[in-house]
Amino acid sequence: MLYRRFERLIDVFKAPPAGAAPDKVWPFYFYYLRQVWPSFAALLVVGLIGSLIEVSLFSYLSRIIDLTRETPTAHFFGDHAAELLWMAVVALILRPVFIGLHDLLVHQTISPGMTSMIRWQNHNTVLRQSLSFFQNDFAGRIAQRIMQTGNSLRDSAVQAVDAIWHVVIYAASALVLFAEADWHLMIPLITWIVLYSLCLWYFVPRVKARSVISSEARSRLMGCIVDGYTNITTLKLFAHTDLEQQYARQAIGEQTEKTQLAGRLVTSMDVAITTLNGLLIVATTGLALWLWTGSLISVGAIALATGLVIRIVNMSGWIMWVVNGIFENIGMVQDGLQTITQPNSVTDKAQAPALRVSEGAIHFEQVNFNYGKSRSVINHLELAIRPGEKIGLIGPSGAGKSTLVNLLLRLYDLDGGRILIDNQDIAQVTQESLRAQIGMITQDTSLLHRSIRDNLLYGKPGASDEELVRAIRQARADEFIPLLSDPQGRMGLDAHVGERGVKLSGGQRQRIAIARVLLKNAPILIMDEATSALDSEVEAAIQESLETLMTHKTVIAIAHRLSTIAKMDRLVVLDQGNIVEIGSHAQLLAKQGLYARLWQHQTGGFVGMD
Structure with missing residues (x-):
């Protein structure tokens, strides 16, 4: 009892004083x-x-x-x-x-x-x-x-x-x-x-x-x-x-x-x-x-x-x-x-409200960004995405596709312009509420060194077992999760995945990531090479689940395999931070521009060849 009294004199989890810790x-x-x-x-x-x-x-x-x-x-x-x-x-x-x-x-x-x-x-x-x-x-x-x-x-x-x-x-x-x-x-x-x-x-x-x-x-x-x-x-x-x-x-x-x-x-x-x-x-x-x-x-x-x-x-x-x-x-x-004590380069405004998404309209308004370099990565970019519209981002490496997504998630602050979601400037709302409204499947899927269940519940911490099972099934992850085990003898959903998920294959990590986003069910969806780690058979098997996932959502998809996003409502072609082409797959092929050249490279033909 005496020990316990002394051990409780300091509240380990007390809130710190107002303001950042001094740098002296x-x-x-x-x-x-x-x-x-x-x-x-x-x-x-x-x-x-x-x-x-x-x-x-x-x-x-x-x-x-x-x-x-x-x-x-x-x-x-x-x-x-x-x-x-x-x-x-x-x-x-x-x-x-x-x-x-x-x-x-x-x-x-x-x-x-x-x-x-x-x-x-x-x-x-x-x-x-x-x-x-x-x-x-x-x-x-x-x-x-x-x-x-x-x-x-x-x-x-x-x-x-x-x-x-x-x-x-x-x-x-x-x-x-x-x-x-x-x-x-x-x-x-x-x-x-x-x-x-x-x-x-x-x-x-x-x-x-x-x-x-x-x-x-x-x-x-x-x-x-x-x-x-x-x-x-x-x-x-x-x-x-x-x-x-x-x-x-x-x-x-x-x-x-x-x-x-x-x-x-x-x-x-x-x-x-x-x-x-x-x-x-x-x-x-x-x-x-x-x-x-x-x-x-x-x-x-x-x-x-x-x-x-x-x-x-x-x-x-x-x-x-x-x-x-x-x-x-x-x-x-x-x-x-x-x-x-390093100052945080991305902070919430004082008394910033939470983002409220009713429709999912996104507007990139004269966006400039340069990662602190002298040369701009994104130049005066203007793009309006309608509620529920499916957009494909295309372009060569370094064109600015992933940067644009990172800016939408406010992982960095803009050097100029605004990004609006349902007419709300994302720089004026809390970062937590912004990211809570966006589901993202990344190319490099990184999992926490915890159980499969813990990784999935990151999408929705209060999810029921029924919701969990449904998301696993839709992502076709039910084929391998019951077979998993770790050195401590934990099985299935309780098995730990190793640091960054190294105990799973790339395809297995990708399906866990898809299940996690299915569980989150956010109104805005970003897919950055979402099926890049999947073989063709598994990709075809979960395509229906991805289409279900995209229903009634505003979607931005990045893919180097152009066949995976050819069915999007509009394709936006970026090059050196600028939008150079916009249109449907058929329209862009007809233009014989950058998209057409990229498409022909991937399908075995080259511009200028019969």
Whole structure:
């Protein structure tokens, strides 16, 4: 019950404060720490009391030694029972209680709760990023930064709190206790504090800077390795294991070199502080013995001074590693900032309404787009699609077909013009509502590494078993789903498909994708080479299902096999981002233009040949 109470102090899934996380290190820390400030405030209080108890034990040791010298043995317990009892209470009850509270706050509250909260909020931030964000980075590096930032921020914050009280309480208490015994004992400690601070002032910023560089190299290494694993099929097909090893070798070598450079500073700092610690022990102990020989301090004061100095020396080593760890973690957080705080290039307007589709009319109105390049990919494109009309997009590679579809889905924002659905500008409505009204079957079908059922329910999360079975049957996926199994023994709809669906053939993935869109049943349908992975027999078998799927929907179909879209209401031919021809299959053949040349290429003839 006690554990459970502490584990519930931080709401892992709490909504973040309004506004994006800051892109500077200290505001970034404050952004998350203020969300869990009661837990850290409690940790500060507990740490303060715990540090005072630790110092009091050394004071008790000095006191006991002096009492044994001043009190006859027969009267020792009788004369000092109350004082000794209080010392026992502090050592046996208060110390374990406050150490326990400290551990509960760190291990039950802050460590799991704060870390998971940061990961949850950062993951949600990254999920809302535009498509270009993911195209410009390694998936592995993004995931690495999401995972490491939560850990590093938590560790550095907890270590800083612990270090603050140990430094302040031990140094201040030692100075007070030394002053009570003899003020001369303060001289070595004050000198050591100044030199120790200068040492940290010199080394720590340099360790931090090199830790940032090391963390960046570690992220690149992770991205490199995950990229190789993700594309393992390509690696095997081209028999380039040696080439991939060389690629990883270079990344590992770079990461090792950056880590070693950071390690040089750490080693130098360790040697410098160890030397200072030796000087503190020798100077304090020698001075205490000299004062004792002059009857200026007691034996208990010698024990107190020596014990406290040894404790401070041990603590200084711990503080050094803590400070090094804090700044190494700050370096990792700073590395993570590069990913987490990137501004989203595609955002919803404030108070944007949901898109409402009643008819499905689409209007591309003077659309311009260039992917940030100097040359436009789409040039002043004007196209009106009537409700329920079936449009085929045709053109050579790079003509802008897939770009036009991506713009309709608002995966990118336009450089000029508007796209309207039922007279609603898609830039003025929420992205979620826009994409909810569009079903899409892509050429490169990618499935989640989950069960067949989970992948299908992406189309309609609340679908009934009857709806699920109907969609599977219409997509002709019922021929293979019951036969599927995975290494964990899961069968049929419960079988997992592997990363990106690699355990299924291309045709099987395509049929799952078709079933998913059948289940979604959106009023606008986009098919980008929807049957490209199917053999002719399966394609013919599900053609009727596709025609059923297209009924009463506005359809945009992209196909390189022109025979698959020849029956569309209109064919739109694109070339270099411009519409060069529009018409039916028969009309475009009669024009003897680009479409006719593409058609003759595919049917075995060439323009100008008899």
